[in-house]
Amino acid sequence: MGGDFGPQVTVPASLACLRKNPDLNLIMVGDEAVLGNLLSQALVEFKGRISIQHASQVVEMDEAPQKALKNKKDSSMRVAINLVQEGKADACVSAGNTGALMATARFVLKMIPGIERPAIISTLPSTFGHTHMLDLGANVDSSAEHLYQFAVMGEEVVKAVEKIERPRIGLLNIGEEDMKGNEQVKAAAKLLENSGLNYIGYVEGNSINAGSVKVDLIVADGFVGNVALKSIEGAAKMIGGKLKDSFSQNWLTKLxxxxxxxxxKRFKDSIDPRLYNGASFIGLRGLVIKSHGGADALAFETAIHLAEVEVAQGVIRKISEKLELALTQKVDE
Amino acid sequence: MGGDFGPQVTVPASLACLRKNPDLNLIMVGDEAVLGNLLSQALVEFKGRISIQHASQVVEMDEAPQKALKNKKDSSMRVAINLVQEGKADACVSAGNTGALMATARFVLKMIPGIERPAIISTLPSTFGHTHMLDLGANVDSSAEHLYQFAVMGEEVVKAVEKIERPRIGLLNIGEEDMKGNEQVKAAAKLLENSGLNYIGYVEGNSINAGSVKVDLIVADGFVGNVALKSIEGAAKMIGGKLKDSFSQNWLTKLxxxxxxxxxKRFKDSIDPRLYNGASFIGLRGLVIKSHGGADALAFETAIHLAEVEVAQGVIRKISEKLELALTQKVDE
Structure with a gap:
């Protein structure tokens, strides 16, 4: 029900995914009347693979997370996350209110033992293909230990999604020299150097999209990561707008x-943000994927597909196992 | 002598500026032999308006700031800043090592009374024209009071450079709602709300280049501001590269x-970063402008021109007066 367009986007995207992946089953959570209407044909076409789970409430896009958590116990978001908690669904995909989705997911699913903070991870395009980055806004004022945990969790995501053995991990900083940065980042660098992870050192903001060396995973505090992500969105929007303007000047430029x-068109497709839609909430005992609120059907499809991959690869289980191992080693020391 | 190209860039840029602004006088600081050679004609052409001040050392681009400060007391950077301190120059423009330039400027010029931290301010293009932003990397872990002081200083720069009365000031955050952000940002918002400044509230990273409302000045901690700036640089580089690639595929796309x-070409010119080159160090008792290290002559011209404008407008004096007033009011309370 969430996002700027609700079922108008989520329903067609879901049906497209069902067509593409015969192993996929979907539970559509929301207003039964609305969904039943939109899905009447699909319930026949994909018999047994799609069902509706009624939820009487919807969390508004600008609703305060704590209010939603308290007053909307039968929201589509809450019911969907409950399904994950009860083992009836392998993942929840939502285009709804990010803060409310995170608060609800934390409350219902709880954290993986050993993880202090959940994080938001997503992919961004780069000159090397693309790179994963976390945290994109679940936390502010992350400690060195939190940043280290983000790296451990992020590594599992990248290994699973990219099918690479030892992802190259960089720590976002304001310079590449040792002396640069704030205290948390400097302390996190020490933890990462001694971690056995494939830590390649500090990377600067420009390395997200266009660094001089390939980095598979960039670790940052959520405040910094979110600002970087949004700054890139703004830059892309401005540049795209100016390019369009340049071709709209007069009949000659239009020609x-x-x-x-x-x-x-090919250029536009090569940086199409819809192909990068979908951020995973990690650190929780269940998988929740957040789609951009303004996603169209193609973008929402990408988010569903991300859930399919992470479920198939057992990302949550792998993070849990890794954390359990790390905790055991700590106790042994 | 500084930057990636040294006098090969700084000299032609300087001569171009002398040609454009008959009120401009320049003291070229660096190796007398090198500069004398490059300037032999110019010393005649611009007789009385250009001179050479010898400096026997050069700070390397990757030299540690504290080492440069200690061991390079006759560096071109140090001698140039000394000239400002002695009142023999109105401003210092350098493409050299940012950290060393800031450390030297702080050591030689000292802070304006009442200012706890210097900041780096520059302009970035936006869909509304352009916007000013600080701090771009002089500080990490800025307190609410520091952020407030950045706003006060930044306002004077924007007023002087843009000739507008009440610049619209935004605070960089990860959401526009009151509850969002870290503790420093929330506390800084309170200070700004009660400041008499034209504070418009929180802005997100996308507002730097392409916000929904015009903002003249964006205030951020130096870590966050620097990451945002570099992230935008990386995005622009990647997008530009992909556009070029799209047109280089085959003879048809080349045609x-x-x-x-x-x-x-017009599109490229509209986002030409050379037209935004030059960042001012503010909070010090003298004007220092930092050019991008990789600047070419056109870009370095922009940095010199920025110095001309800020000197003509008496930016440093205005910041000092404003701070003195603010301090007097504080004592009065």
């Missing part, structure tokens, strides 16, 4: 635009 | 690129 259209 | 060339 040039028409001739260059296939090239411009 | 399209040729036809669209004037449009693409």
């Amino acid at each position: 040039a635009g028409l001739i260059a259209y296939p090239v411009l | 399209a690129g040729l036809i669209a060339y004037p449009v693409l």
Whole structure:
């Protein structure tokens, strides 16, 4: 029910995913009347693979997370996360209110033992293909230990999603030299150096999209990570707008635009943010994927697909096992 | 002598500025032999408006700031800042090592009474034209009071450079709602709300380049501001690279690129980072402008021009007066 467009987007995206992946089953959570109407055909076409779970409430996009948690116990978001908690669903995908989704997920699913803070991880395009980054806004004022835990969790996600053995991990900082940075980052670097992870050192903001060396996972405090993510969104929007403006000046530039259209189209596709939609909440005892609120059907499909991959790869189980191992080693020391 | 290209860039840029502004006088600080050679003609052409001040050392781009401060007492950077301190120059412009330049400027010029931390301020392009932002990396872990002081100093810069009365000031945060953010930002918001400044509230990273409302000055901690700035640089580099790649695929796309060339050229010019080169160190008792290390002559010209404007507008004096007033009011309370 969530996001800027609700079922108008989530329903067609879900049906497209059901068509593409015969192993996928979906439980559509929300207003039974609305969903039943939109899904009447699909319930026949995908018999046994799609069902509706009624939820009488919807969390508004600007509702305070604690209020939603308290007053909306039958929201689509809450019911969907309950399904994960009860083992009836392997993951929850939502385009709803991020803060409320995180608060509800924390409350219902609880943290993996040993993890102090959940984190939000997603992928961003880069000149090397793409890179994963966390935390994108679940936390502010992360300690060195938190940053270290983000790296441990993030590594499991990258290994599972990318199918690479030892992801290259960088720590976001304001310079590449040892002396640079704030206290948390400097202390986190020490933890990462001694961790056995494939830690490659500090990376700067420009390394997210266009660094000089490939980095598979960038670790940052959620305040910093969120600002970086949004700054990149703003830059892309401004640059795209100026490019469009340049081709809209007069009939001559419009003609040039028409001739260059296939090239411009391919360029646009190569940085299409819809292909990067979907952020995973990790550190919880269940998988929750957050789609951008403004996602269209194609973008929401990407978020569902991310859930399929992470479920198939057992990301949550792998994080739990890794953490259990790390905790056992700590006790042994 | 500094930057990636040294006098090969700084000298032609300086001569271009002397040509454009008849009121400008320049003291070129560095190796007398090197500069004398490059400037032999200019010393005649701009007789009385350009001179050479010898400095026997150069701070390397990767030299530790404290080492440079201790061991390079006759560096071009140090001698140039000394000239400002002695009142022989109105400003120092350098493309050298940022950390060393800041450490030297702090040591030689000292802080304006009442200012606890210097800050780095610069302009970035936006869909509304451009916006100023500070701090871009002079500080990490800024307190609420520091952020407030950045706003007070930044306002004077924006007023002077843009010639507007009440710049619209935003505080960089990870959401626009009151409850969002870290403790420092929330406390800084309270200070700004009660300050008499034209404070418009929280802005997110995307507002730097492409916000929904115009903001003239964005205030952030130096760690966050630097990451945002570099993230935008990386995004622009990646997008520019992908656009170029799209037009380089085959003879057909190359032909399209040729036809669209004037449009693409105008687009490129509209986001040319060289037109935004130059960051001011503020909070010090003298003006120091830092050019990007990789600046070419056009970019370095922009940095010199920024110094001209800030000197003509008496930015440092205005910040001092404003701070003195603020301090007097505090004592009065």
